[in-house]
Amino acid sequence: xxxxxxxxxxxxxxxxxxxxxxxxxxxxxxxxxxxxxxxxxxxxxxxxxxxxxxxxxxxxxxxxxxxxxxxxxxxxxxxxxxxxxxxxxxxxxxxxxxxxxxxxxxxxxxxxxxxxxxxxxxxxxxxxxxxxxxxxxxxxxxxxxxxxxxxxxxxxxxxxxxxxxxxxxxxxxxxxxxxxxxxxxxxxxxxxxxxxxxxxxxxxxxxxxxxxxxxxxxxxxxxxxxxxxxxxxxxxxxxxxxxxxxxxxxxxxxxxxxxxxxxxxxxxxxxxxxxxxxxxxxxxxxxxxxxxxxxxxxxxxxxxxx
Amino acid sequence: xxxxxxxxxxxxxxxxxxxxxxxxxxxxxxxxxxxxxxxxxxxxxxxxxxxxxxxxxxxxxxxxxxxxxxxxxxxxxxxxxxxxxxxxxxxxxxxxxxxxxxxxxxxxxxxxxxxxxxxxxxxxxxxxxxxxxxxxxxxxxxxxxxxxxxxxxxxxxxxxxxxxxxxxxxxxxxxxxxxxxxxxxxxxxxxxxxxxxxxxxxxxxxxxxxxxxxxxxxxxxxxxxxxxxxxxxxxxxxxxxxxxxxxxxxxxxxxxxxxxxxxxxxxxxxxxxxxxxxxxxxxxxxxxxxxxxxxxxxxxxxxxxxxxxxxxxxxxxxxxxxxxxxxxxxxxxxxxxxxxxxxxxxxxxxxxxxxxxxxxx
Numbered sequence: 001x002x003x004x005x006x007x008x009x010x011x012x013x014x015x016x017x018x019x020x021x022x023x024x025x026x027x028x029x030x031x032x033x034x035x036x037x038x039x040x041x042x043x044x045x046x047x048x049x050x051x052x053x054x055x056x057x058x059x060x061x062x063x064x065x066x067x068x069x070x071x072x073x074x075x076x077x078x079x080x081x082x083x084x085x086x087x088x089x090x091x092x093x094x095x096x097x098x099x100x101x102x103x104x105x106x107x108x109x110x111x112x113x114x115x116x117x118x119x120x121x122x123x124x125x126x127x128x129x130x131x132x133x134x135x136x137x138x139x140x141x142x143x144x145x146x147x148x149x150x151x152x153x154x155x156x157x158x159x160x161x162x163x164x165x166x167x168x169x170x171x172x173x174x175x176x177x178x179x180x181x182x183x184x185x186x187x188x189x190x191x192x193x194x195x196x197x198x199x200x201x202x203x204x205x206x207x208x209x210x211x212x213x214x215x216x217x218x219x220x221x222x223x224x225x226x227x228x229x230x231x232x233x234x235x236x237x238x239x240x241x242x243x244x245x246x247x248x249x250x251x252x253x254x255x256x257x258x259x260x261x262x263x264x265x266x267x268x269x270x271x272x273x274x275x276x277x278x279x280x281x282x283x284x285x286x287x288x289x290x291x292x293x294x295x296x297x298x299x300x301x302x303x304x305x306x
Numbered sequence: 307x308x309x310x311x312x313x314x315x316x317x318x319x320x321x322x323x324x325x326x327x328x329x330x331x332x333x334x335x336x337x338x339x340x341x342x343x344x345x346x347x348x349x350x351x352x353x354x355x356x357x358x359x360x361x362x363x364x365x366x367x368x369x370x371x372x373x374x375x376x377x378x379x380x381x382x383x384x385x386x387x388x389x390x391x392x393x394x395x396x397x398x399x400x401x402x403x404x405x406x407x408x409x410x411x412x413x414x415x416x417x418x419x420x421x422x423x424x425x426x427x428x429x430x431x432x433x434x435x436x437x438x439x440x441x442x443x444x445x446x447x448x449x450x451x452x453x454x455x456x457x458x459x460x461x462x463x464x465x466x467x468x469x470x471x472x473x474x475x476x477x478x479x480x481x482x483x484x485x486x487x488x489x490x491x492x493x494x495x496x497x498x499x500x501x502x503x504x505x506x507x508x509x510x511x512x513x514x515x516x517x518x519x520x521x522x523x524x525x526x527x528x529x530x531x532x533x534x535x536x537x538x539x540x541x542x543x544x545x546x547x548x549x550x551x552x553x554x555x556x557x558x559x560x561x562x563x564x565x566x567x568x569x570x571x572x573x574x575x576x577x578x579x580x581x582x583x584x585x586x587x588x589x590x591x592x593x594x595x596x597x598x599x600x601x602x603x604x605x606x607x608x609x610x611x612x613x614x615x616x617x618x619x620x621x622x623x624x625x626x627x628x629x630x631x632x633x634x635x636x637x638x639x640x641x642x643x644x645x646x647x648x649x650x651x652x653x654x655x656x657x658x659x660x661x662x663x664x665x666x667x
Contacts, residue, residue: 116551219345258512269666
């Protein structure tokens with residue numbers, strides 16, 4: 001056992017990368033759920049975003065366009081869910097599961113020609129003096145832009161929900177759609193927008209995996225991260241900062257357990273492998289012991305009968 | 307009713323009737339099912355099985371019909387998939403991952419008339435054969451190249467599950483890396499998955515961060531090679547498939563599984579009615595294990611040495627597990643000149659001397 005071979009700076013830097021995809025997807029789902037929509041299709045939207053982003057980045061040579069395409073692809077797929085649940089009034093759980101299955105199939109169809117291709121690399125920002133600072137430089141200034149985008153997204157979502165009128169309206173729709181409707185808010189329109197936002201975020205998260213974290217295209221490459229994102233939202237009690245914490249915790253323990261394995265530490269590997277899931281759940285369950293609860297209208301179908 | 311092609315033609319010539327030939331033609335088709343653990347596009351393990359499936363179709367043409375189900379989780383789900391295949395009239399089913407072992411045996415009991423072929427396992431039955439490739443022969447060649455190429459003397463190894471097949475690979479690679487470079491050290495990370503690109507990439511990155519400059523993998527996707535390329539100055543090997551898109555570096559060579567001859571052979575046996583349960587374990591010599599092109603990123607003399615080793619294994623002159631070898635705990639395993647028997651290799655659950663760390667139990 002040789003812990004000195006683990007470099008804490010690199011560890012923190014790589015946990016930020018490992019956490020970004022699940023964090024962005026979870027923030028998108030958080031907005032949808034705060035609007036009262038339970039979309040279990042995160043995995044499907046992520047993988048669709050992953051291939052849309054990958055394909056466009058390869059075609060155009062620009063990772064930026066790839067990420068935009070990923071957001072568009074994820075949002076487009078989520079509109080299918082929006083149509084089913086908001087217009088056709090289908091069951092949200094079933095529609096969400098169907099969306100995941102559909103997304104997995106669609107992505108492997110779209111990805112047929114993209115196996116074994118290398119995407120254009122997403123540059124890391126490199127600010128001459130700052131990035132060279134010891135320790136802090138690599139952690140704070142040495143990432144690709146999506147890492148910062150993810151952090152900014154958490155902050156923006158928090159501020160939006162807490163301080164803006166639009167955020168209040170969104171929450172009211174999620175808490176009591178009948179009351180919101182009676183006040184004259186367009187419940188369906190707001191929910192469709194929230195669903196599309198969730199889809200776009202899931203798409204971005206997926207593209208982060210296929211363009212930065214791996215980077216390549218393989219069928220089914222999101223491998224359950226969408227489900228982790230869904231669970232994070234619940235355990236984070238629908239609060240953006242807790243999503244950030246949960247994602248970093250999950251990413252951190254994932255990277256740490258691999259580091260410990262490589263360093264040959266004498267903890268049985270099985271425990272190390274399950275540790276990211278257990279630690280994340282335990283911490284977030286303890287934190288959710290306060291009075292927070294799910295949005296009251298979560299998962300309920302709204303129909304304006306009058 | 308099993309009719310040969312000739313019987314069919316005679317039947318047609320005798321003008322028994324269109325309906326009768328229709329039935330006969332249907333019965334003449336041998337239906338072969340394949341259960342895959344990953345997607346056919348993984349570029350590795352499952353990809354090669356699917357290539358072999360396509361070769362079976364090419365070889366037999368209309369006489370065979372193949373079906374496959376991809377990304378089937380190991381465990382109860384696979385049992386359901388196999389049962390469905392058997393119910394749909396499959397004559398022969400290939401189950402292509404270690405974790406399908408017990409499900410295969412269970413389903414085989416229920417369908418005594420269907421033949422099963424389980425890859426990399428060790429449980430057989432009257433209608434269950436097992437087959438595997440001696441990947442460790444390829445690992446010996448890999449280890450030789452890795453030992454020469456590493457400058458940090460740290461070689462990273464991404465294991466999937468701690469099963470004999472994977473442990474054999476680690477041991478074979480280590481023994482031969484050590485032989486050419488006594489200072490070499492292995493860092494082993496268990497991913498506990500056959501395919502999860504994000505996790506494989508993370509594992510590769512961690513190993514690289516901890517000083518490894520050669521990455522060996524026993525997982526199925528090309529993600530570790532992508533991570534090696536991203537990091538720069540790191541080399542790796544194609545696993546199960548050539549992974550040629552990462553040539554000439556980071557992919558400097560590869561182990562390729564070539565299942566096609568075996569699959570064609572077994573389908574033929576079912577057609578002829580000569581199929582019987584057996585245990586096949588072929589290596590480099592019969593071509594089940596191939597070594598992919600060694601690129602120019604490897605110095606000429608290293609390449610020559612690796613190829614010479616490959617030749618001597620193929621000719622049977624050299625066995626990758628030849629004594630003197632000790633187990634990790636220092637106890638004697640093989641005496642000078644003694645070679646490991648297949649029984650020990652098939653159930654290998656120990657590291658050889660020099661490897662750090664414990665095998666997860």
